[in-house]
Amino acid sequence: MQQKELAELLASLHVKGDPLVLYNAWDAGSAKAIQGAGAPVIATSSWAVAAAQGYDDGELIPFSFVEQIIARIAAALDIPVTVDVEGGYSEDPHVCAANVARLMDHGIVGINLEDRIVNGGGLHSIETQCARIAAIRAMADAHGVSLFINARTDLFLGTGIKPPEGILEAKERAAAYARAGASGFFVPGLIDLSAIRELCSTVQLPLNVMVRPGLAHARELANAGVARISYGPGAYLMAMQAVGDVASEICR
Template sequence: MSHKNQSMKFQQFKQLHKQPSTFVLPNAWDASSASIFQKSGFKAIGTTSAGIAMSLGYSDGENLPFEKMIEALKSIVNSVDIPVSADIEAGYGKSVEEVIDNVKQVILAGVVGINLEDGTGNPNEPILDISMQVKKIAAIKELSQSLNMPLFINARTDLYWLKIGDPSLRFQSAIKRVKAYEEAGADCIF
C-alpha cells in the first residue's frame, strides 16, 4: 500500500471516531471475513486477536507466533479497500523496544490503527505498570511520526476485565490510566 493511500485511510479511520452517530467496528479474523464486512457496508474493520489465533489453531493471549499475526494482518489489509485496525494485544513484546519493532511491522503491513492493552497475561502481575504502558504508547506515537505514517492508538485498560484492585477504587484507577494514556499520545481509550 502506498504511503499516501495509508495516510488517507488513517484520516478516514480518525474521522469515523468523530462522527455524531455510533461507529461500529466489526472484528475480522481472516481475509474472507474482512471482505464480507466491507461488502456489508462497514466503513472500517478491526481485527480480533482471539479470532485470528483460534482460526490458526492457537489460543488467545499472544500464543500465535507474531510472524503468523503479521501474515494474517497483511492478508486482511490486502483484501479490503477500507481502513484496518489491528488488535495486537499487549504488543507481543516484553520490552518497549520489542513492542516498537513489532508495531513497525504492523504499520508496514498497511494497518492504520492498533488496540494496545495493559493486561499482561501473567497471573502474578496481571496488569502492566502504568509507567511502562505510558512508555510504550509514547514510543509508538514517536515511531509513527518518525516513519511519517500515522497510526491510531486505541489504548485499552484491563482493570475491569481482569477485576484488578479494590472494586470501590477501580473507577479512579481506570481514570488515572486513561488520562496517562491520553497524555502519552493515545487517540482513543477502551
C-alpha cells in the first residue's frame, strides 16, 4: 500500500467497541515478529525503544537515533506503523512538526504525542498542546497524508489523580485536542472501568487505554466502547525476562 492508504487503514481500525489491540515493538526484529503473528498494525513504545538501546525514557535517546530505528521498522513492514514520539522532542510546535515530518518521510502513518512536560513538571496547558497538535496536523495535511495523531494525556499517569477527579479535565482536553486536529485520545494510567466507560460515551475521539495491573479484560473494555488497547513496554519486558531466565540457566 501507499502511505496515504496505510494511514486510512490505520484510522479505519479504530472502532468503538471493537478495539485495535497493539503489542508494542521496539526494533525491526520485534516488529517483524509481531507482524508475523497476525498484527494489522505495528506501534512502538518509546520506553522500550529507549531501553533496548540502553537509555532511560523521557527523550534521552537522541532523536536522530530514534529516526534510524523507526526507518528500519518501517522499511521491514508492509502494514501501518505508528510511533510513540513522546513530546515531539521540542516544546516548539514547528520543531515538533518538523520532527514528525522526518518520521513520515520513512513511511510512518501515526504518532502518539503526550501532553506531559518531558523532563519537567506537570502537563502542558491545553492551549500549548493544541498548538503542537495543530502544527503537526497542518504539516501532515500539506504532505497529503491523514496522519493518525493519538493525543495522549498523562492526567492519570504518575500524578496520583484518580477518578472522578480529573475526568472533567480529561473531557476538556479531549474536546480541545479534537478541534486542534487529533485523531484519537490516549489515557494511559486510567484503569477505572466506569471512568473509561464515561469517557467513551462523551468523548468524540476513539479512546485508547494501556494495559496495566487492575485494567479490565479486553471484552469489558470493548463493551465500554474502547477503540484501542496498547501494551506499552509489556512485550519488551516479557522478552527481556525470557532472555534473562535462559541466560541464568546457561551462565550458572
